[in-house]
Amino acid sequence: MRRFILPFLVLFAFISESSFAHLVHFPFLGEDYLYIPRFVLIFVIFITVYLNRTQGMLFGLIFGLLQDVVYVEVIGIYLFAYGFLAYLISKAMKVLHGQIYIVIFLSTLAVAVLEFYVYGINYVIGTTKMSLYQFTTQRLLTTLGLNLVVALLFIFPLKSFLTKLKIAESED
Amino acid sequence: MPQFFLNKRLILLLVSVIVLVSLIGFSLKDDRQLSWPEQFLQDTVSVFQSIFHKPATYVSNVFGNIKDLKNTYEENELLKSRLDEYMQLEADLQEYKVENEKLKTELGKVADLRQYNPIYSAVIGRNPDRWYDYISIDKGEQDGVEPNMAVVTAEGLIGKVKSTSQFSSTVQLLSASDLKNRISAEILPVESKKTEDENDTNEDKTENNDKVTGLIEGYDEEKGALLLRRIESDIKLVEGQKVLTSGKGGVFPDGILIGEIMEVEPDSYGLEQMAYIKPSANFYDIDRVWVADRVAPSEDPVEALAEEEEE
Numbered sequence A: 001m002r003r004f005i006l007p008f009l010v011l012f013a014f015i016s017e018s019s020f021a022h023l024v025h026f027p028f029l030g031e032d033y034l035y036i037p038r039f040v041l042i043f044v045i046f047i048t049v050y051l052n053r054t055q056g057m058l059f060g061l062i063f064g065l066l067q068d069v070v071y072v073e074v075i076g077i078y079l080f081a082y083g084f085l086a087y088l089i090s091k092a093m094k095v096l097h098g099q100i101y102i103v104i105f106l107s108t109l110a111v112a113v114l115e116f117y118v119y120g121i122n123y124v125i126g127t128t129k130m131s132l133y134q135f136t137t138q139r140l141l142t143t144l145g146l147n148l149v150v151a152l153l154f155i156f157p158l159k160s161f162l163t164k165l166k167i168a169e170s171e172d
Numbered sequence B: 001m002p003q004f005f006l007n008k009r010l011i012l013l014l015v016s017v018i019v020l021v022s023l024i025g026f027s028l029k030d031d032r033q034l035s036w037p038e039q040f041l042q043d044t045v046s047v048f049q050s051i052f053h054k055p056a057t058y059v060s061n062v063f064g065n066i067k068d069l070k071n072t073y074e075e076n077e078l079l080k081s082r083l084d085e086y087m088q089l090e091a092d093l094q095e096y097k098v099e100n101e102k103l104k105t106e107l108g109k110v111a112d113l114r115q116y117n118p119i120y121s122a123v124i125g126r127n128p129d130r131w132y133d134y135i136s137i138d139k140g141e142q143d144g145v146e147p148n149m150a151v152v153t154a155e156g157l158i159g160k161v162k163s164t165s166q167f168s169s170t171v172q173l174l175s176a177s178d179l180k181n182r183i184s185a186e187i188l189p190v191e192s193k194k195t196e197d198e199n200d201t202n203e204d205k206t207e208n209n210d211k212v213t214g215l216i217e218g219y220d221e222e223k224g225a226l227l228l229r230r231i232e233s234d235i236k237l238v239e240g241q242k243v244l245t246s247g248k249g250g251v252f253p254d255g256i257l258i259g260e261i262m263e264v265e266p267d268s269y270g271l272e273q274m275a276y277i278k279p280s281a282n283f284y285d286i287d288r289v290w291v292a293d294r295v296a297p298s299e300d301p302v303e304a305l306a307e308e309e310e311e
Helices: A002-023 A039-050 A053-072 A081-095 A100-124 A132-171 B002-006 B008-027 B036-107 B192-202 B301-310
Strands: B116-126 B134-137 B150-153 B156-164 B169-173 B182-187 B212-220 B225-232 B242-245 B257-266 B272-279 B288-294
Touching (some): A002 A039, A002 A053, A002 A132, A002 B036, A002 B116, A039 A053, A039 A100, A039 A132, A053 A081, A053 B036, A081 A100, B036 B116, B036 B134, B156 B272, B182 B225, B182 B257, B212 B272
Antiparallel strands (some): B116 B134, B116 B288, B134 B169, B150 B156, B150 B288, B156 B169, B182 B212, B182 B242, B212 B225, B225 B272, B257 B272
16 A cells, blocks of 8 residues: 555646646736746655655656656657656765755755756757746746745655655565 | 776666657657557546646635635626627627528528537646646547647637547647747728727728738747738738638638737838737636537648649
8 A cells, every 4th residue: 555655646746737837826926937846856856865766766767758748748858857867866865964955955956957958958959949048037046946945845744754655665 | 998888877878868869859750649658648647637637726716716806896897887888799799690691591502611619628737847838638539629620718719739639638829939830810800990090090091891811920928929920011900900710721710819919010021011919818827628620621732632633
C-alpha cells in the first residue's frame, strides 16, 4: 500500500500543474507576467534529497516524459531535464549539508536552470521570439517567486513523509 | 584521448543529447498524428485531470463568486439599460431569420458554410509551461473531434484543435505565436449608425458595404492583438469594425466572431495593409467551449484539383 502513495502524490502534483495554470490568476500581476508551476520538479528534488537518488531520477524521467507527451506534445524537451537535474542535485548534496534552507535554495536554483534550458530550446526551435530581457523580467522572476513559496509550504510535510518512507524501506 | 571516450558518463550524456535532438526533430514534423502510446497516455491523464478538475473549479468559483458579488449592483444597472435595446435587436433578428430562410428556399439547395454541429466540452487543463498556448478538453475522436476544427466560446473564436486522442484533445489558442496558424477572416462593413456619425464629422463617403477579406497570421504579444494581413490597400477601415471567420479556409465554419479592429497600418511592403484585431474572447478564463463540426464538407483544394485532373 505504501508503495503506491508516492507515485500517486507525484501524479497529483503533475495534474495540479495544469489545473493551476488553468484556474489560478493573480490579479495583482496582470496578464503580462507569467508564473509557471514547477511542482513536479520540486517534488522530484525532495525525493532525491530525502529518499534516494535512484527513485528521484526515475520519477524525473517518467514525469519528464509524461510532461512532454501530455502537455507539450514535443517529445524531448523535458525528457532528460528532470532526471538530469535530480542527478546534479544528488551530487551537490554530497558536498553540502541537508539543511532545509539549502534544499530550498537548491530547488529554486534547479527551477531557474530548468526555465533557462526550456527557454533556450524553445528559442532554438523557433516557438518563441521572446527576448532575454523579457524572459527574465516577465517569466523567470515570477516563476522563481511562486515556486519558492510552494517549496517553503511543502518542504516540512514532505520531508517528514519521505523520511518515514525511507525508514520503512530500510526496514523491509 | 581514448580515456576521454571511455568515460561512461560522458558517453551516456552524449548519447542522450543525440536521442533528445532526434526526438525533438521527430516530433516537430508538421501535421504529425499522435501515435497510440501518446494517445493512451493523454487519455489516461485526462481521466485524472477531469476528476481533479471538478473540485478545483468549485474552489476557484467560490473565490470568483465573492469577487462578482461586489460588482453586482453596478452591473445590474448597466444591464437594465441595455435590455430595451436587446429586445429591439431580437425582433430584428427574428425578422431577418425568417426572410433569410425564405430567400434560401427560393434559391434552392446551397451548401451553407455557416451551419455547424457544436460538440460541447469542458476544459480540463492548460499547458503549464506557457511557451505553447494549449488547453486540453474532454472530448476526443470518439466524439467526432478532428484536428483543425474551430473551437469557440460564447464570446467568440478561441482557437483550433491541434491534435486528438480517443477521449481528449488539445486545442491551440489563437494567442499562440505560431505562424502556421492561418485563419481566413472577413471584416464586416461598419454599422449604419456609425457611418452616419462618420459622415457628419468628416464627409468621408468612401465606406464600402462589401465584406473585406484577409488572413489572420500570428499574434502580437505586446499589444495582445491578432494580426490580420493581406487586406487590399485601397480599402478604408475604421476602428471597431467586427471581424468574423469567412469559412473559406476549409474546415472552419462561416460567421464566428473573432474580434474587432484596434489599429490599421500599412504592411511591411506597403502593398497591402494590416490590422490589429482585439480578440473578443478572453484567452485566460475559459471554462466551457464547443468544437465546431462544420456541416458542409471540407474539401482540400489540392486534392480536389488532382481529382479534377484525373477525370
